[in-house]
Amino acid sequence: xxxxxxxxxxxxxxxxxAALSACGIGPEPTEHLVPYIVPPEExxxxxxxxxxxxxxxxxxxxGLHAKVREGRVIKLEGNPESPINEGRLCSRGQAALQGxxxxxxxxxxxxxxxxxxxxxxxxxxxxxxxxxxVKDARGRGIVFVTGLETxxxxxxxxxxxxxxxxxxxxxxxxxxxxxxxGNRLAFGTATVPFYDFANARYIMSFGADFMETWLxxxxxxxxxxxxxxxxxxxxxxxxxFVYVAPRLSLTGMxxxxxxxxxxxxxxxxxxxxxHVILSERLAPAPPDAARLRDGLATLAPExxxxxxxxxxxxIRRLAREFAGSKGGLAVAGGVAAQYATGAQIVADVNLLNYxxxxxxxxxxxxxxxxxxxxxxxxxxxxxxxxxxxxxxxLLLVHGANPGHSLxxxxxxxxxxxxxxxxxxxxxxxxxxxxxxxxxxxxxxxxWNDSRPRAGIYALQQPVMQPxxxxxxxxxxxxxxxxxxxxxxxxxxxxxxxxxxxxxxxGRDFSEFWTDALQHGGLYGEAPSQPVRxxxxxxxxxxxxxxxxxxxxxxxxxxPSMALHDGRGANKPWLQELPDPVSKITWHGWxxxxxxxxxxxxxxxxxxxxxxxxxxxxxxxxxxxxxxRPDVLxxxxxxxxxxxxxxxxxxxxNAFELLDDKPTAFGGRAFAVRVSVVKTGDHRRLATPGxxxxxxxKPCRSRRRVGSSRGRxxxxxxxxxxxxRTRSSSGPRRSTSRLHSATTPARSRAxxxxxxxxxxxxVRRASPRVTRRTTWPRWARSWWCGAAK
Amino acid sequence: xxKRSGRAAAGVAVALFVAGPAAAQDRQATPTYTAPVISDxxxxxxxxxxxxxRHDVHAGQDKIPCLYCHNTVTxxxxxxxxxxxxxxxxxxxxxxxTPAHQAEIKKVREAWTAKKPPEWIRIHALPGFVxxxxxxxxxxxxxxxxxxxxxxxxxMPQVHQFATLKMGWCINCHVQRQVSRDCTLCxx
Numbered sequence: 001x002x003x004x005x006x007x008x009x010x011x012x013x014x015x016x017x018a019a020l021s022a023c024g025i026g027p028e029p030t031e032h033l034v035p036y037i038v039p040p041e042e043x044x045x046x047x048x049x050x051x052x053x054x055x056x057x058x059x060x061x062x063g064l065h066a067k068v069r070e071g072r073v074i075k076l077e078g079n080p081e082s083p084i085n086e087g088r089l090c091s092r093g094q095a096a097l098q099g100x101x102x103x104x105x106x107x108x109x110x111x112x113x114x115x116x117x118x119x120x121x122x123x124x125x126x127x128x129x130x131x132x133x134v135k136d137a138r139g140r141g142i143v144f145v146t147g148l149e150t151x152x153x154x155x156x157x158x159x160x161x162x163x164x165x166x167x168x169x170x171x172x173x174x175x176x177x178x179x180x181x182g183n184r185l186a187f188g189t190a191t192v193p194f195y196d197f198a199n200a201r202y203i204m205s206f207g208a209d210f211m212e213t214w215l216x217x218x219x220x221x222x223x224x225x226x227x228x229x230x231x232x233x234x235x236x237x238x239x240x241f242v243y244v245a246p247r248l249s250l251t252g253m254x255x256x257x258x259x260x261x262x263x264x265x266x267x268x269x270x271x272x273x274x275h276v277i278l279s280e281r282l283a284p285a286p287p288d289a290a291r292l293r294d295g296l297a298t299l300a301p302e303x304x305x306x307x308x309x310x311x312x313x314x315i316r317r318l319a320r321e322f323a324g325s326k327g328g329l330a331v332a333g334g335v336a337a338q339y340a341t342g343a344q345i346v347a348d349v350n351l352l353n354y355x356x357x358x359x360x361x362x363x364x365x366x367x368x369x370x371x372x373x374x375x376x377x378x379x380x381x382x383x384x385x386x387x388x389x390x391x392x393x394l395l396l397v398h399g400a401n402p403g404h405s406l407x408x409x410x411x412x413x414x415x416x417x418x419x420x421x422x423x424x425x426x427x428x429x430x431x432x433x434x435x436x437x438x439x440x441x442x443x444x445x446x447w448n449d450s451r452p453r454a455g456i457y458a459l460q461q462p463v464m465q466p467x468x469x470x471x472x473x474x475x476x477x478x479x480x481x482x483x484x485x486x487x488x489x490x491x492x493x494x495x496x497x498x499x500x501x502x503x504x505x506g507r508d509f510s511e512f513w514t515d516a517l518q519h520g521g522l523y524g525e526a527p528s529q530p531v532r533x534x535x536x537x538x539x540x541x542x543x544x545x546x547x548x549x550x551x552x553x554x555x556x557x558x559p560s561m562a563l564h565d566g567r568g569a570n571k572p573w574l575q576e577l578p579d580p581v582s583k584i585t586w587h588g589w590x591x592x593x594x595x596x597x598x599x600x601x602x603x604x605x606x607x608x609x610x611x612x613x614x615x616x617x618x619x620x621x622x623x624x625x626x627x628r629p630d631v632l633x634x635x636x637x638x639x640x641x642x643x644x645x646x647x648x649x650x651x652x653n654a655f656e657l658l659d660d661k662p663t664a665f666g667g668r669a670f671a672v673r674v675s676v677v678k679t680g681d682h683r684r685l686a687t688p689g690x691x692x693x694x695x696x697k698p699c700r701s702r703r704r705v706g707s708s709r710g711r712x713x714x715x716x717x718x719x720x721x722x723x724r725t726r727s728s729s730g731p732r733r734s735t736s737r738l739h740s741a742t743t744p745a746r747s748r749a750x751x752x753x754x755x756x757x758x759x760x761x762v763r764r765a766s767p768r769v770t771r772r773t774t775w776p777r778w779a780r781s782w783w784c785g786a787a788k
Numbered sequence: 789x790x791k792r793s794g795r796a797a798a799g800v801a802v803a804l805f806v807a808g809p810a811a812a813q814d815r816q817a818t819p820t821y822t823a824p825v826i827s828d829x830x831x832x833x834x835x836x837x838x839x840x841x842r843h844d845v846h847a848g849q850d851k852i853p854c855l856y857c858h859n860t861v862t863x864x865x866x867x868x869x870x871x872x873x874x875x876x877x878x879x880x881x882x883x884x885x886t887p888a889h890q891a892e893i894k895k896v897r898e899a900w901t902a903k904k905p906p907e908w909i910r911i912h913a914l915p916g917f918v919x920x921x922x923x924x925x926x927x928x929x930x931x932x933x934x935x936x937x938x939x940x941x942x943x944m945p946q947v948h949q950f951a952t953l954k955m956g957w958c959i960n961c962h963v964q965r966q967v968s969r970d971c972t973l974c975x976x
Contacts (some may be wrong), residue, residue: 030835031910036871037903046866 040071040465052079052520054450054458056443057092057099058564059148059172059374060084060216061452063520064093066444066463073097073444073463078218079520084452085218091562091577093218098571099442100467104644105425106439107468118437123472126438131481133419133436134164137394140418142166143383147399148175150370151449151458152492153475157398160482166394169383170375173405173565173636173655174213177376177667178337182346186354188534192369194453196362197223200239201327204318206266206349207245207336211254212561212580214333215369216452224254239327242318244269245335247591247633248626250561250580259318260628262309263556263671266336267348269308271541272301273319274348274355282323285355288533292351295541322356329353329362335556335670343665351537359531366528370451378666380406387413396421398440398474403429404566404640407653408615409660423474426570432642440474441466447473447489449496455526457499461517555590555610555632555674557654563637566655569647570640579635582622583687587651588638590619593629597621600678607681610634612672615656620683632674821848825886826945834948838906839895848942854934862931865921869908876900911949912938918955918974 042049048067055062055076063082067075076094080087109126113119121129134142142164144157149170161168176192184190197203197210197220210220227239243255246263261269275296277283301315308315322328332349336342353363380402386392387410395417401424402410414420414433422431423440431437440446445467448460475488484491493513500512503522507515516522559565561580568574576585590608597603606621610632619634627633639653663669823844829836846852854861857874861867875896884890899906914920929936939950951957962969 031913033869033908033910035869035905035908036873037900037905038873039871044860044864044866045868046860046864 036071043068043071045070048074051461051463052081052459052518053444053463054448054452054460054520055089055093055096056448056450056460057096057567058213058217059369059371059452060218061150061370061450061456061458062089062093062216062218063458064089068463071464073100081519081523082458082521083219083456083523084216084458086222088218088222090218091574092564092568095562095568095571095573096442096444098573099425100444102426102570102644104427104570104646105442105468106427106431106437106471108470109439109472110437112435123470126436127477127480129436130421130438130477133394133421134481137418138164140393141386141391142394142396143386143392144168144396145171145380145383145398145400145402148172148371148374149399150373150451152495153448153488154373155495156475156478156488156491160478163482169379170373171380171400171402172374173668174559175374175376175667176215176333176337176369176371177378178342178346178665179215179333180371181343181665181667182332182337182350184534185343185347185536185539186350186534187359187365187531188536189365189531190372191365192371193363193365194367194369195220195223195329195331196364197329198226199327200227200329200362201237202322202325202329203227203239203241204322204328204330204352205241205243205245205251205255206270206330206332206345207338208331208333209249209251209335209558209561210331210333211251212249213559213564214251214331215371228254240321240325246628246631247335247556247558248581248624249334249558251334252626253581259310259314262307263335263628263631264339264341264345265304265308266332267341267345268299268304269310269315270330270332270345270348270352271296271299272304272308272315273322274352275299276301276316276319277323277352277355280320282320283326283356285357286359286532289355291533292355292537292541295538299541322352327362328356328358330356330358335558338556338668338670340663340669340671342663342667342669347537351541354533360528364528365531366454367526368454370453376662376666377668378662381409381660381662384409384413384660387417390416392416393418394421395419395434396423397430397434398423401428401430401566401643403433404643404653405636405655406660407656423477425471426644428643429641438474438477439468439471441471445471446475447492448475449492449521453526455524456521457516457524458521459516554630555612555634555657555672557634557636557658557670557672560635560637563635566637566640566643566647566653569637569650570644572646575646575650578688581626582624582685584622585686585688587683587686588619588635588654589622589685591624591627591633592621593627593631594623594625595629596632597623600676602678603682605682605685607679607683609677609679610657610674611677612657612674614659614672617652617654617656618679618681619652620685622685632676821942823849823945826888829946832946832948834911834944834946835909837908837946839899840892840946842945843941843947844943844945845889853931854941855931861922861934862926863923865919865923867922872896872900872905911947912953914953919976920974 048069051066051068053064053066055064062085063079065077065079066073067077074097076089076096078085078087078089078093109121109123110118111121111126111129142161143166144161146154146157146168147170149157154168154170157168179192180190183192192215195210195215200223203224208214209217210224211217214220224241228241230238240257241255242257242259243252244259244261244266245252246260248258248260252258259269274292278285278289278293278296279300301312301319305312305315322330330349330352332346336345336349339345350359350363353359359365383392384402384406387395395414397420403414407429411429411433414430419436420434421436421438422434423438424431425439425442427437441462443460445462445464446460447462450458450460452458473488475491479486479488479491493509496513496516497509499522500509503524504512560568562574562577563569578585582589582591590610592600592602602608602621602623604621604623607618608621609616609618617634617639634652634654634657636654638647638651639656640647640650641653642648657672657674659669659672821844823842826832826842829840846857847854857870858867879893879896882893884893895906925937926933935941937951937953939948941947958974959969
C-alpha cells in the first residue's frame, strides 16, 4: 500500500479524519447540526435574549439581566432598572451560573435506604413519602427551616406550617440581628434603615464591610463610589471615609483613614464623638438629644481615649470633621456588630448619627431592608435544643445549611429528629444528613418573588428550561403535598393580583404582569419615617461605661467576600477568585500581624492550631499589617464536609471555633478567645504569582540574586529592578536551590530569589535556608507605612 | 405554549394548503419542478444524512420557501435549522406517497416519539475565526438569494457544498459588488 492509498483509506473513516486534522492536515472534523425537538421560546439562534430576574445569592436581592443564547443562560449582569444595584453585580452574583450548571447538583429525588445508601425515587414515590411523613408527624413537631424568604415562597411555607401546626425558622448565618436590636435600643424600631452613602459627605464605618457582605454590598458600593468621587452633581468635595475596625478588609482598604481601635470599643468611640458634638454644639441636634447629655458627660474623649487606644485629640478631630461635614454617615456592622456586645455598639453608632442630626438625612428609616424575616441565631439554637430534646418529628430544610455553620450543636441534634427532608439542589452538610432529598430548581430556573427593601417587589422568572429536568420547584412540591390546586406560578400570580389592584393603574392584569416581568419587578419608593430616641437609649450609655470588652477578643471570624457563609464554596469561580486583601485562593488562612508573627517566629504558610473553648481548626498563617497585633482573623466559607467536589474537604471551617450559644441580643458572637499552637506543618499559600518563577506577574519584591550580590536594594531601585520573568528560569523551586551548595543551579546567576512575603515556598523548599525570625526594618517600614 | 402550538398548527396549515403557494407560483408562470425518483442514492453528491431529507421535494416540488424552515436567517447570523417539531408539524399528517418516502418519514416520526433529534452532517461550515452574518447578506440580496452561495438547493436531492466558502471566493464577490474588504469585517 502506497502512501496516497493509505491516506485515502484513512481519510475515509471519520476517526482517520480526526487523527489527520489533529496533525494539522486533512479536512476539518465532521460537524453535526443537532436540531431542537421543541425550540425554546423567543430564542433566535446566534443572537442573545435577555430576561430580567432577581439574584438570590445573598439577602440583598439585586436585579439581574440574564443573557440567554440558544436556550442556555450564559451571563448575568445587573439590571440597570433595579434601584438596589443599578446595573451592577458582584462576583457572587456573577457566579450564580456555576450553581446552576454545577456538576454536583442533585438531579432527582433520593431517599436513604436501609443501609444508609441513597436510593433514587420517582416524584410520585417521593411526594407520597413526604405526605405520609407529614401526616405522621402532625402534632409531634414540624419545623421548616428556610433562608431569607421575603416573598411568596415564604408565605406559602408559613401558611402550610400554620395549617399543620408547625413553625418556620428562617436561618441566615449573617442575619444582622445586632443591627435590628441596636436600632430597637436606640430608636425603638427593630428595623434596618436605608443608608444613603451617595449623599454622605463624611462616612465612618465601624466594622461594616459594606463593599463585601454587609446588607446590600453592590448598592452601597455604588453609593460610596458616588460620594467618594469628584464628579457628579455636587461641588468638588470628595467625602472622606474613615474605617474603624481591628482588621483591614476590602472596605477598610478603600478608606482614607483606618483606625484600629481596641476591639469592642467601637461603640465607646462613637459615644465619645457624640459627646464632643453635643458639648461643642457642632451640629443642630434634635431637641431630645439633650437627654443624652448627662449620660455622655462621663465619656469625654480624654477619659475614654486610653480605653479605645487612640489619642483624645484624634477623637475630637474626628468628631469635628464628622459634624462639620454636614453630611456625616456612621454605619456599624461586620466585626463591630458581631461581638457579644454588638447590639450596643450599633446603638451607640446610631446615637452618633442622631446627635449629628443625620437621622432622616443619610440614615433613612422607611425604605427599610427587609430583614425582619431573616430570623435570628437564637431561633435556630432554640430549634437545635428542641431537636435534641426529641421535640421535632419532621424537619424540612430549604435554602439554608445549618449543618455547616452550626457544626456541633445542630449536627448532633439532627440525629434526634424523626425524619429530615432537604430541598437542597446540592448534597450539602444538611442534605447529606437528611432522609429524603427533593431537589429544588435553581433560582434562575424558577418562579418566585421577594421584597428586598420596602417599596420594592422583585420578581424571579425562569430564564431557561431546567438543566436537570427531574428537579421540581419546592413551591410546587408544597402545593402538591398540601393538596392545593395549581402550580406555584399560579400561586405567585394570585398574590400579584393584590399588587395589581394597588399599583395596576387601570391596566389589565396580564399587561401589568408582563410589564413587571420585563422590568424585573415593581420599583417604588417607600417614604422616609422620622424616628426619635427610644427608651432604651440611655441604658446603652450605661453599658458603654461599665463594660470592659477589651478582654474578650483574640480571634475574629469574618465573612469571606467570595464564599460568604460557605454557600459559594462549590463554585470554582469563587474559589479561584483571589481574596481582595490576602490574594489567597482555594483555602482559608489566619491573619497575623508582623509583630506577632515575629514574636511567635512564624512565616507565611506555617500552620497554626487555633483552639477555642468550642472547637479547634488548623489554619495557615498569612502575615499582614492589616490586623491589630493582639487580634487574629480567619475567614468563613471553607471546610465543608460535603457540598460537592469543589467544596468538600478543603481547608478549615471557621464556624467550628464559634460559640453555639446566642448572645444577649439573639445573634452570634463571631469573636472568641483562642489559644495558638504551632504545629510545625507548613503549606504553600495559594496566591496568584506564588506558583512559579515563569508566571506572568512577578512578585514585586523578588530580587535578582546574581546581580545585586545579596545587597538589599533600596526601595526605589527595587522597583526599578522589578524583574521581567524569563521563561527559561523554570519553576521557582529550582531557583531556590541557588542557596544550596550542592546543586548546579547555583551557577545560574540571574535566577530570582524570593524575598516576597507571599511566597514562603521558596524559602521552605531548601532546608538549608534559615527562616527569618524578625522582620527586616525595610520590610517593616515599607509595609506598615503603606498600610497607614 | 400558545406560540408553539400555533406554529405547529401553522405548519399543518401550510402542509394542507401547499397547493396555495404553488398556484401563486403558477400565476407567475414559473415552471413547475417535479422531483425525480432516485434509484441509487450512492451516486448523489454530498454526504449521506441520517434521514434522506429531500430539499428538491420540499423546496423544489412543493415550493416551500426556504425561510419557512430557516426562519431566523433574516434576523440572525445563523439561519437556523428546523426543530423536530417543525418537521413533525407537517408529517403528523403527511405520511408519504411512495414506500421510499414513507420509510424516511417514519424515521422522523420515530425521532419525535423517542425525542432523539437526528444529527445532521453539517455541509456549510466556516472556521471559528470567520464571522458570516446571514441577516446582512439577506438584507442586501433578498430572501431569494440563498442560491448565490448555496447553489440551487431546490433541485438537489441531497445537499452538497456548492461554493468553496474560501476567503478568495468571499473577497471576489465583495470586490464585484464594491463592498468593504476590511479585515475586521469578518475576522473579529
